[in-house]
Amino acid sequence: MNDIFANIYLWFEGFYGSSLSEYLWGYNCATEDYSNPQIFKQVGLMMSGISLGIALVYYYVINHPEFAQFRHWFIMLIITAVINLFAGWGWVYSGFINGEIGDCVMYAREASGSIISQLIYASDCWMFGVANAIVSIGFFCIFSLIVKWKSSNAGHSPF
Numbered sequence: 001m002n003d004i005f006a007n008i009y010l011w012f013e014g015f016y017g018s019s020l021s022e023y024l025w026g027y028n029c030a031t032e033d034y035s036n037p038q039i040f041k042q043v044g045l046m047m048s049g050i051s052l053g054i055a056l057v058y059y060y061v062i063n064h065p066e067f068a069q070f071r072h073w074f075i076m077l078i079i080t081a082v083i084n085l086f087a088g089w090g091w092v093y094s095g096f097i098n099g100e101i102g103d104c105v106m107y108a109r110e111a112s113g114s115i116i117s118q119l120i121y122a123s124d125c126w127m128f129g130v131a132n133a134i135v136s137i138g139f140f141c142i143f144s145l146i147v148k149w150k151s152s153n154a155g156h157s158p159f
Contacts, residue, residue: 005044012131016092019119020128022105023095029102043091043132047084051136054080055143059151073144073158080140081133088132093125 006025013021024043026036058076095101101120108116144158 006038006040008135009040009044009131012134015131016124016128017120019105020092020101020124023101023120024092024128027102027105029104032104039091039095043088044135046087046091047132047136048139050083050087051080051139052143052147054083055140055147059144059148063151063153065153068153070158077137077140081137084136085129085133087129089125089129092128093122096120096122096125 024039026034026038028035106120
């Protein structure tokens with residue numbers, strides 16, 4: 001499961017950068033290996049749970065004939081993306097603010113140890129949130145195809 005989410009998120013590494021990717025893989029500066037928890041898995045499980053939950057709400061809780069049109073399904077898709085945008089951003093940004101990202105990943109240094117430049121910025125956290133939102137759109141579509149069949153009123157939405 002770790003590698004599945006990591007490989008999906010790595011498609012969007014250009015959005016949020018390779019330095020943030022190292023942190024998300026679980027790179028530990030002290031041991032110089034990947035011994036920290038892998039955040040890709042944690043965020044991916046959260047994202048898929050939110051996407052599945054909203055799909056279930058749409059098809060089985062709301063499940064109203066007047067709400068079974070493509071535009072209503074699309075509204076739920078956008079809600080899923082926005083929630084996952086903020087969830088992904090918040091998870092990574094909390095690590096950024098709390099200093100959980102190691103200095104060896106956060107800053108480029110000279111041989112003498114002085115900082116040359118910062119490698120991870122708050123905007124990278126936002127871009128990871130955008131990547132999380134895009135991935136959640138795909139998961140919501142897949143979950144919609146899987147769970148819609150037993151819905152009495154919305155079973156034909158979005159198609």
